[in-house]
Amino acid sequence: xTSSGAAGEQAGVAVSGxxxxxxxxxxxxxLVVEDDRDIAGLVGRELRALGHTVDIIGLAEDALVAARxxxxxxxxxxxxxxxxxxxxxxxxMRRRSIEAPILMLTGRGKVEDRVSGLxxxxxxxxxxxxxxxxxxxxxxxxxxxxxxxxxSRLTVANIVVDRNSLEAVIDGSSLPLALKxxxxxxxxxxxxxHMTPKRMIEExxxxxxxxxxxxxxxxxxxxxxxxxxxxxxEVRIETRRGIGYRLVECAPRPAPDA
Amino acid sequence: MPEERxxxxxxxxxxxxxxxxxSRLAADRDVLTALARGLSTAPAESRQRRLAEIEGVAHRLGxxxxxxxxxxxxxxxxELEARIAVRRGGAEGPFAEIQDRLAAxxxxxxxxxx
Numbered sequence: 001x002t003s004s005g006a007a008g009e010q011a012g013v014a015v016s017g018x019x020x021x022x023x024x025x026x027x028x029x030x031l032v033v034e035d036d037r038d039i040a041g042l043v044g045r046e047l048r049a050l051g052h053t054v055d056i057i058g059l060a061e062d063a064l065v066a067a068r069x070x071x072x073x074x075x076x077x078x079x080x081x082x083x084x085x086x087x088x089x090x091x092x093m094r095r096r097s098i099e100a101p102i103l104m105l106t107g108r109g110k111v112e113d114r115v116s117g118l119x120x121x122x123x124x125x126x127x128x129x130x131x132x133x134x135x136x137x138x139x140x141x142x143x144x145x146x147x148x149x150x151x152s153r154l155t156v157a158n159i160v161v162d163r164n165s166l167e168a169v170i171d172g173s174s175l176p177l178a179l180k181x182x183x184x185x186x187x188x189x190x191x192x193x194h195m196t197p198k199r200m201i202e203e204x205x206x207x208x209x210x211x212x213x214x215x216x217x218x219x220x221x222x223x224x225x226x227x228x229x230x231x232x233x234e235v236r237i238e239t240r241r242g243i244g245y246r247l248v249e250c251a252p253r254p255a256p257d258a
Numbered sequence: 259m260p261e262e263r264x265x266x267x268x269x270x271x272x273x274x275x276x277x278x279x280x281s282r283l284a285a286d287r288d289v290l291t292a293l294a295r296g297l298s299t300a301p302a303e304s305r306q307r308r309l310a311e312i313e314g315v316a317h318r319l320g321x322x323x324x325x326x327x328x329x330x331x332x333x334x335x336x337e338l339e340a341r342i343a344v345r346r347g348g349a350e351g352p353f354a355e356i357q358d359r360l361a362a363x364x365x366x367x368x369x370x371x372x
Binding site: 080130 | 282324
């Protein structure tokens with residue numbers, strides 16, 4: 001996958017999320033999932049000309065990896081991909097709580113494809129062949145949509161933390177956590193890759209007048225680690241003695257031998 | 259949509275600045291011509307396989323060519339795809355119709371490449 005290449009150049013899906021948060025609506029990070037090199041190249045060229053950062057991927061499985069790794073403002077997904085149906089891909093993304101708006105590209109005259117696309121979780125569709133000005137207009141319309149829902153959810157690896165429902169989800173399954181452990185997870189996820197001082201955790205989890213025992217934070221960390229490990233979370237919490245804790249992504253653990 | 263647009267040469271050049279899509283049209287034309295050769299006399303299994311390949315090329319060409327401004331190519335490709343799909347769906351339309359549509363698409367490609 002590449003930010004400047006074309007579909008099919010998929011050696012390694014190394015998506016950098018750096019700088020995503022500072023992009024404005026007029027400089028969005030957009031994922032294009034399209035195996036037709038010419039169409040992908042045209043779409044990428046047009047979007048870059050508008051100031052957007054564009055990643056182009058030709059395979060559904062690589063797109064899924066990229067969508068989980070980066071915080072895209074919009075995804076453009078072709079219905080007919082070589083390794084997997086585009087509808088399946090959209091369903092899988094939504095199942096994994098990937099909330100970015102999706103513009104689906106469909107073939108001409110197939111009403112059922114368009115209906116299925118929207119029912120699967122796409123937000124809009126564009127019929128091929130399409131006029132470039134219509135592509136620009138639909139992209140702009142989708143990027144204008146409020147991102148309230150998206151901001152209420154934080155995603156790291158296979159974990160989604162929903163601050164509205166106070167729920168953590170791993171690979172689509174809810175993770176039962178006590179409130180303090182949920183708050184701890186949310187804080188660490190928000191500060192992913194950064195060291196979080198113990199004092200900051202205490203301030204986030206306890207009020208000024210609360211009595212905090214000497215090892216309370218260590219106990220919460222211990223329980224949270226256990227819960228994450230049991231649920232197959234692809235993260236780990238590192239400890240730096242005397243300083244604090246840091247949540248980092250890690251490779252999925254291999255399945256136990258049958 | 260596409261049929262309502264008219265594309266100028268300047269717009270075509272903007273859509274395909276390096277001529278890559280034009281080269282693809284030529285390549286697709288050659289593929290279609292090769293697949294069409296001897297199609298009517300090919301054994302049933304081979305014919306079905308080749309028709310499926312032709313249908314795939316026509317589908318991709320229909321979507322891409324119209325987007326790049328080659329509206330007549332797009333229309334001809336979609337007509338061919340639809341004709342093959344009808345036959346694949348079980349309806350025994352005259353095979354000659356598919357051949358006619360295929361010849362029309364190749365001819366339209368020739369025109370576009372001229």
